[in-house]
Amino acid sequence: xxxxxxxxxxxxxxxxxxxxxxxxxxxxxxxxxxxxxxxxxxxxxxxxxxxxxxxxxxxxxxxxxxxxxxxxxxxxxxxxxxxxxxxxxxxxxxxxxxxxxxxxxxxxxxxxxxxxxxxxxxxxxxxxxxxxxxxxxxxxxxxxxxxxxxxxxxxxxxxxxxxxxxxxxxxxxxxxxxxxxxxxxxxxxxxxxxxxxxxxxxxxxxxxxxxxxxxxxxxxxxxxxxxxxxxxxxxxxxxxxxxxxxxxxxxxxxxxxxxxxxxxxxxxxxxxxxxxxxxxxxxxxxxxxxxxxxxxxxxxxxxxxxxxxxxxxxxxxxxxxxxxxxxxxxxxxxxxxxxxxxxxxxxxxxxxxxxxxxxxxxxxxxxxxxxxxxxxxxxxxxxxxxxxxxxxxxxxxxxxxxxxxxxxxxxxxx
Amino acid sequence: xxxxxxxxxxxxxxxxxxxxxxxxxxxxxxxxxxxxxxxxxxxxxxxxxxxxxxxxxxxxxxxxxxxxxxxxxxxxxxxxxxxxxxxxxxxxxxxxxxxxxxxxxxxxxxxxxxxxxxxxxxxxxxxxxxxxxxxxxxxxxxxxxxxxxxxxxxxxxxxxxxxxxxxxxxxxxxxxxxxxxxxxxxxxxxxxxxxxxxxxxxxxxxxxxxxxxxxxxxxxxxxxxxxxxxxxxxxxxxxxxxxxxxxxxxxxxxxxxxxxxxxxxxxxxxxxxxxxxxxxxxxxxxxxxxxxxxxxxxxxxxxxxxxxxxxxxxxxxxxxxxxxxxxxxxxxxxxxxxxxxxxxxxxxxxxxxxxxxxxxxxxxxxxxxxxxxxxxxxxxxxxxxxxxxxxxxxxxxxxxxxxxxxxxxxxxxx
Numbered sequence: 001x002x003x004x005x006x007x008x009x010x011x012x013x014x015x016x017x018x019x020x021x022x023x024x025x026x027x028x029x030x031x032x033x034x035x036x037x038x039x040x041x042x043x044x045x046x047x048x049x050x051x052x053x054x055x056x057x058x059x060x061x062x063x064x065x066x067x068x069x070x071x072x073x074x075x076x077x078x079x080x081x082x083x084x085x086x087x088x089x090x091x092x093x094x095x096x097x098x099x100x101x102x103x104x105x106x107x108x109x110x111x112x113x114x115x116x117x118x119x120x121x122x123x124x125x126x127x128x129x130x131x132x133x134x135x136x137x138x139x140x141x142x143x144x145x146x147x148x149x150x151x152x153x154x155x156x157x158x159x160x161x162x163x164x165x166x167x168x169x170x171x172x173x174x175x176x177x178x179x180x181x182x183x184x185x186x187x188x189x190x191x192x193x194x195x196x197x198x199x200x201x202x203x204x205x206x207x208x209x210x211x212x213x214x215x216x217x218x219x220x221x222x223x224x225x226x227x228x229x230x231x232x233x234x235x236x237x238x239x240x241x242x243x244x245x246x247x248x249x250x251x252x253x254x255x256x257x258x259x260x261x262x263x264x265x266x267x268x269x270x271x272x273x274x275x276x277x278x279x280x281x282x283x284x285x286x287x288x289x290x291x292x293x294x295x296x297x298x299x300x301x302x303x304x305x306x307x308x309x310x311x312x313x314x315x316x317x318x319x320x321x322x323x324x325x326x327x328x329x330x331x332x333x334x335x336x337x338x339x340x341x342x343x344x345x346x347x348x349x350x351x352x353x354x355x356x357x358x359x360x361x362x363x364x365x366x367x368x369x370x371x372x373x374x375x376x377x378x379x380x381x382x383x384x385x386x387x388x389x390x391x392x393x394x395x396x397x398x399x400x401x402x403x404x405x406x407x408x409x410x411x412x413x414x
Numbered sequence: 415x416x417x418x419x420x421x422x423x424x425x426x427x428x429x430x431x432x433x434x435x436x437x438x439x440x441x442x443x444x445x446x447x448x449x450x451x452x453x454x455x456x457x458x459x460x461x462x463x464x465x466x467x468x469x470x471x472x473x474x475x476x477x478x479x480x481x482x483x484x485x486x487x488x489x490x491x492x493x494x495x496x497x498x499x500x501x502x503x504x505x506x507x508x509x510x511x512x513x514x515x516x517x518x519x520x521x522x523x524x525x526x527x528x529x530x531x532x533x534x535x536x537x538x539x540x541x542x543x544x545x546x547x548x549x550x551x552x553x554x555x556x557x558x559x560x561x562x563x564x565x566x567x568x569x570x571x572x573x574x575x576x577x578x579x580x581x582x583x584x585x586x587x588x589x590x591x592x593x594x595x596x597x598x599x600x601x602x603x604x605x606x607x608x609x610x611x612x613x614x615x616x617x618x619x620x621x622x623x624x625x626x627x628x629x630x631x632x633x634x635x636x637x638x639x640x641x642x643x644x645x646x647x648x649x650x651x652x653x654x655x656x657x658x659x660x661x662x663x664x665x666x667x668x669x670x671x672x673x674x675x676x677x678x679x680x681x682x683x684x685x686x687x688x689x690x691x692x693x694x695x696x697x698x699x700x701x702x703x704x705x706x707x708x709x710x711x712x713x714x715x716x717x718x719x720x721x722x723x724x725x726x727x728x729x730x731x732x733x734x735x736x737x738x739x740x741x742x743x744x745x746x747x748x749x750x751x752x753x754x755x756x757x758x759x760x761x762x763x764x765x766x767x768x769x770x771x772x773x774x775x776x777x778x779x780x781x782x783x784x785x786x787x788x789x790x791x792x793x794x795x796x797x798x799x800x801x802x803x804x805x806x807x808x809x810x811x812x813x814x815x816x817x818x819x820x821x822x823x824x825x826x827x828x
Binding site for chain 1: 425426427428429430431432434437438440441444449450451452453454455456457459462465466469473572627629631638692693698699700701702703704705706707708710711712713716717718719720721722723724726727730731760761762774775776777808809812
């Protein structure tokens, strides 16, 4: 079974708006074993909409239209799908009464245009919309002699998501052959996509019924596993086994096996060890602290720290000896170490982190290029210092530096 | 002239990946007066790709393919467009030599598969890719007897964006009828979308040839103006006039008239006044510093600061009097003020910022609900303190707090 998702609205063809609904729908369809094979975006033009609808109906089993169900003249989804499928629209008296009642409750006269929201395709089931005035529609019909499931859903995510999940998915599940899907996500830090894939591919290729997607995103590799079988237990089993084999191969590079972020994992570990953390960060400029504190409850283990952008701040607030900066420069191994040890002492934390580097585009010298970063993590006994040369622009360099620092904290707590 | 943007790759049909390139390309095409009328996403299937290519070529003047130019078997864009347009592929000896040279420079033997990256459609111009191995292609050709501009671009944004901007746009500009588009973006801080729109709509509605899009995004309202005319001067004039009228109406809520971010504007102002900034932030946990330092060159005006997550840090590193915290609580007006004044003194900066609040979901009390934030900005003489109650989740509350703090700094420098 395959599906096409069609997002409707001229605003989706501007530089500002992006369809995010389709990711949600894709995720849900995948759990039924349905693959999305096409996605389309089309503006509020009836001719274009009819043509896009016909193309979709001709090439996929399930066609989902999102948007264009409002009361204005721009809202053409009902009429266009009606034309494409040759199913006449009928005005539903119950829906109409309901619309009038909604407006009456707000003591507003309903504009005549709104009556169109009561138009239903012949044979379609109307889907009540708890969050807005536009009802959806479900059609279990035919196109050119072949069975099709067609859905008309409202565009706003907070209307679409519950409607799809509560009213469309159960209907689809009932109609589709039973299939059980189990999923698992492994996340891997500080390993290149190439290395990760070449080490894991020989393993996941053995599992023909588990689909493995390898993504490189935000400085981490994600392995998304999706197993399908005729029983839930079997699907679960396959995915678990594969996840275990992958973990054995990738070792402690795997930081998460249930989709958690690196900052979440670091938080778990700190709490588990009843340890606290403080940071003195320069080139990341607050990004490390911001990521740590993006996790609710992080005040239990994160004490705080210093954004030591200026060298004076490194001396004044973190206690880095001026001589060190003079001798080695602010971007150096000894200064990273002094930042970590200094901030740990100042804040009286279990662990201290020091980050210094050149995020660019300016600030490079012959010996110290843009992307050069030193990171130190100390527990008061041993201080680990790592030197790295990150590629990319300011944003990427800062992100990678924060990623490496988080991973070093994680490893310190292993 | 209309265009279709086609994103290619099975990973774009998973729940994880979203095409963001198309927004960039849309923005650039709009400046030439080209509207995007369709967007499509298709997986790595040759049959599907050929069919999508044919549909696009039949319905639009400009067709832009993104992705599928790599060396693997999954990369089918060259072959598919060749089939759809009936233009044979030819292996370009210069490109091939270049590919071999790239691999030789890295002392790696080039896999045979990579040779395919030297295949060019008959009549196409090859577009060098400074950031990767996949060259793009530009075709000024025909389909079913009608003129078409067709582009094949690599999928990774950092490869696609410079290639499109530097190599495709100038070619398009040369070929398209001259149409002058002037654009302007006004950004408005700390004003609701509703209020902003109801105040500006009566103004922008008078300008029929300027298209105005109002967006609420990241805690700011953006007014995107786009005027088109037959001369550059006329287009520019219309947009300028409208921008001026809007600025008059919205006053100093408008912080940017050329698309700059709030952190950029604050940076400009600080540099203009040769002023420096330091911050002590609690609930934003580093976000304020991170936003300020996301701007290249921010080390010229940002000294740094303290992420005073724990109350001890507020006392130790910022010098907040323990009595103040005991009496008023850490989330209070006096503590915000003491944070701003304390960090200014410690860092010897022109301005000091203090941020304290409850980002949630935990930490609320009967008197102090989630979303309560106090922000102080001081120049050593006058300290402004603002209390706000922000709606939404942890992420939104933190973002809004950083937004308000930046805006208060801006106003302090006006």
